[in-house]
Amino acid sequence: MADGSDKRADERSGTVGKALAVLDEVARYGRPVRFSELIDDSPYPKATLYRLVQTLTGEGMLAFDPDRQTYAPGIRLVRLAHSAWAQASLAPIARPFLDTLSAETGETVHLAQLDAAQVLYVDKRNAQDPLPMYSQAGKVGPAYCTGVGKAMMAFLPDHELSAVIAQQSFHSFTKHTLSTEAALRHELGAIAARGHAYDREEHEPGIICVAVPVKTSAGRVLGAISVTSSTDRTTLTQLEAYLPQITATSEAIAAEASSWRFPD
Amino acid sequence: MADGSDKRADERSGTVGKALAVLDEVARYGRPVRFSELIDDSPYPKATLYRLVQTLTGEGMLAFDPDRQTYAPGIRLVRLAHSAWAQASLAPIARPFLDTLSAETGETVHLAQLDAAQVLYVDKRNAQDPLPMYSQAGKVGPAYCTGVGKAMMAFLPDHELSAVIAQQSFHSFTKHTLSTEAALRHELGAIAARGHAYDREEHEPGIICVAVPVKTSAGRVLGAISVTSSTDRTTLTQLEAYLPQITATSEAIAAEASSWRFPD
């Protein structure tokens, strides 16, 4: 269940910060919202929120439906979506490689990136026989208890890592969840040494995965990919057999990304 | 050639307006940009732009590459993009219907919406290979000389129509382009009466199309769809033969959208 426990820091001062927080809020609803709904979970007074929303609507970032009196993400945001997706996300680059990996393994494949301190799933391939799970392209999840999250964290420079860890909620989703910073840091050490991460049913019971980071040749973390399955279909050991392919995929994506967008 | 003649009104006061303008600017480049490149086409003084960019980067809307010293759309934008896409755009709803229409006609199919006074193509089916979703979304075109643009304008309420028309550039792309407001208004009248619009090589020579609006039952314009081809493959008369299917598609999309997102 996605509770808002680790809500983005709305309290960051600055007008644009607030405006963007509102934008996030509207987006989060996933449906048109009334002003009154927004004001409820908003830290801002009515008048302030009102002006904020007015501005955003005027700018085309929100769309106001005069009949229903609701706000929804605006068409301008859709336009931004195009270039954002094409540029900031590994998805377009990774697509063919993910297809291959998906075909080779037959299991669920994820491509994720770090958004603030959370994992953002930017693309996904379902297994032949898709199993129900939380992840979904465009969705965010916790970093400290997912394979992709840990794979990325393990290769972050110190100061960034600390910043990310500080924002983890360490909620115990299952009895396998690493629920302390110490345990997490220890695990990250092992991952860094080993080169890949596991998810041992730490987020959802029965769901396991093997994940590796996608890094530039300079070592900067761009994202991570994972092959996921469930305990009643396979085991971690069996999943590990795919490591060569997974690593190869990661490297292929990294190579493509480096030459195309992050030349050293 | 897309000159910046009808640039979005950057001069709208308000900090968020400026910030969003910067965001647009970065997005427009379609590749990582240096600060110096931004400052060139920016009306703001160096320090101001700098703080703006800093803020956006801090907010995760822009990503800064420290190695190359470049800015690109940030990961947070990707996340927003996703929900914007899912909510504000007709694309997800329309997808299956467009597929059908594409199969039935074998021609290029467009789905467009109005963004400010321009046409935003939110989805597209090529005659041959249906590429995945984000790839061709986001391109904008003029409204006064495209089938979809005119189809939408023809059913706009008066005051909105005037606002939109006021922003058209009336550049003569071809010798068929309607290049005066009077000519356009006359054509729009005919379209409103007839229910569908044509593009008679008004934007690109050799390119013709038949377009119909997508409207809620209450008559509000949501978007438009078109079937496009070229003069050396077919004629307007032949394209018109698809009208029943096109209209049916439009109505199906409208029905779905109305029940799902714009209930009356």
Place this chain on the structure above:
DNA sequence: CCTTGCGGTTTCAGATAGTGAAACCAGGTT
């Protein structure tokens, strides 16, 4: 018909937050 209450909008004095000229810094070039 006249309250009351609830969404939504507007006002206004006060202060925060944004502005931008100019100085500054780093590191390459001449």
Place this chain on the structure above:
DNA sequence: AACCTGGTTTCACTATCTGAAACCGCAAGG
């Protein structure tokens, strides 16, 4: 060493944002 060019910081000024409160319009209820 003097001189750029690209990026970062400073600081006094004031435009812009803030938010309590008043206001509006409508619908429910007395």
